[in-house]
Amino acid sequence: MTAVIPGTTTPAAEQAGSDLPALVALSLAALAAGRAARGGPVPAGEPAQVAADVDAALGEGVLPEVGSGERAALAGLVAAVAAGAADPADPMCAAHLHCPPLPVAVAADLAASALNQSLDSWDQAPAATVLEERVVAALAGLAGLRGGSGVLTTGGTGSTYTALLLARDAAAGPVRLYASAAAHFSVERAAHLLGLPRVVAVPLGEDQAMDAAALAALLRAAPATERPVVVATAGTTDLGSIDPLPAIGQLVSAAGGWLHVDAAYGGGVLFSDRRRSLLAGIERADSVSLDLHKFGWQPAAAGVLLTRDAAAFAPLARRAAYLNPADDEAADYPSLLGRSLRTTRRADVLKVAVTLRALGRSGLGALVDTCCDLAGYAAARVCSEPLLELAADPVLSSVVFRHRGGDAVNAGLRRRLLREGRAVVGRTELAGQVFLKLTLLNPAATPADVDALLDLVLAAARAEEGAS
Ligand SMILES: Cc1ncc(COP(=O)(O)O)c(C=O)c1O
Structure with a gap:
């Protein structure tokens, strides 16, 4: 074997001889250098200045005819993006539901990238498939949906879209969506994408949460042929208001409807002894979204969709000869293909499981x-x-x-x-x-x-x- 002398490799030779620990060390050093160059929560200057800095780091462009080599590309661009980052770890950066990720979760996410498991078939992710089952079972239990099921998603938007698709398909006839005027915009967009009528906006009460009496009146006035699908928000994006889940749960079950609780933000209080009572009533939900890239301190993405009933995922089931042949399943090779809108799906569950166990x-x-x-x-x-x-x-x-x-x-x-x-x-x-x-x-x-x-x-x- 020929020895590789650092600094003498061509890009192609570097490709063959990649050394992950050395590249990770270089990447971490570039992160630190970029952060130091920024010196604050966000790069100073107008957007045009940030664009000029990125272009300067790209030099001759993002797709040169001949590559610059791993080390130069990695160090240069990581430092440039870090220098131009909005840094959620800086206490002066406090605008969005954008958390500083836990180092242990970042380290686990690196392992997930290196392993590159894909949860669309058992033979691409044997252990990760089991781990996702354990994680969603634990989180379903935490939300009071014992025996429920679930899947990791790209976030609250994807979870709500998937939940509303399951709700639509579970209904024998037409459905009508209800959500408070402060619900996340992704509810309205999901309705549009799913070909559902416009969402009925339920007025807010004094506390800026859904007015349960107004919902009751709307449900009473609705045609008996329609199945109501109600999205209750447990933690609105701005004020963090929590819709009155016990009252909403009762109304929805009396109307034979489906209750989705968007707990993308507020779901984190389920971990807290002092605050979990804020989400009392969540256990009546048919589906729940949680985002562990908000309260959960995961690098994005770490969305979770939970359902009370595992069979709720039936509308997503597909048989693909190359992924989940029936005889494999009969021989106890499980497949999570039918839980997700995605086919290739990275093991975001690894960082989540590591964090749950660590903390x-x-x-x-x-x-x-x-x-x-x-x-x-x-x-x-x-x-x-x-x-x-x-x-x-x-x-x-x-x-x-x-x-x-x-x-x-x-x-x-x-x-x-x-x-x-x-x-x-x-x-x-x-x-x-x-x-x-x-x-x-x-x-x-x-x-x-x-x-x-x-x-x-x-x-x-x-x-x-x-x-x-
Ligand atoms: C209440 C609520 N639901 C859903 C979402 C969408 O989540 P994501 O950005 O993970 O898709 C957000 C985002 O802030 C949110 O605040």
Whole structure:
């Protein structure tokens, strides 16, 4: 065998002689270098500057005639993307349901990439197939759907789409979807993709959660031939409101309908002794979505769809001679092909299982509690500032508020903070007014970080008012 002398290989020879540990070390070093070059939660500058930096790193382009070699390509682009990243691990980055992933989950995800198992057939993922069954059974148990089934998905959007497809196909006749006016937009889009009529928007009550009495009235008025499919949200994207699950569950079961609980955000409280009662009633659901890339601290994607009844997945079942021949199944070679809209499907379950075992329920619950407690602190600080106005008391870990200077000041200060590379603050609208949002998903962030972030908001508002 010929010795490979570092630095002397051609790209083709490097390809043959790839050394994963060395490349991982290089990648981690490039990540650190990129992060240091950024020096804040997000790259300073306008979008055009970020585009110019990416193009500079690409040099002669993304598909050169002759490759630059593994090390140069890896180090250069990892450093460039890290330098231009919005970093959810930085406490000044608190806009979205975008979590800093746990290092143990990242390490497990690397193993999943290296193993490249594919869950569409047993002979591409023997152990991972078993592991996914164990994980969905455990999570179904946590949600009170004992004996239920499930699958890992690309996220809340994919879970809701799949759940509504199962609900549609389980109904003998026409279905009608109901969701609160604050439900995630993916519900309406799923209805469109599934060829269902427009979603009936159930009004919100004072607490910004679905008004169960209004749902009852809508269900009473609906034609008897229609099967209601109700999407209850356990943790809305902005305010974190939780629809009244026990009352909704009763109404849906009395109407012979299907209840899907979108717990993409709020599902994390199931891990917490202090907060799991917020989701009481979830056990009445026919299907539930959880996103472990939100409260769960997984690298995306780690969506989970759970169903009360394993048979609910029947509409997705397919027999493919090359993947799940009947005689293989008869010989006890299981196949998860019929649980997913995807065919090739990576083993996202590995990072999830590693995390569940590493932290345990109580460990994850403690992280959820830390973030929710921090939201309580942030809300109190907002209330103590005469120039800020809180939209509502936080339910989970998001805090929605606005500067009293008006829409243009709120919109402008957020872009100013982005442009200066100082902070990533969320933006939304409530009752037609621009609001700001902190979505606190970083368990390492402290009250002092929240103070610093709100100080930045106040300073940016002063600068905006001074500039106008
Ligand atoms: C309540 C809710 N449901 C669904 C989704 C969609 O999740 P994903 O981005 O994982 O598709 C979100 C995203 O924020 C959400 O907040």
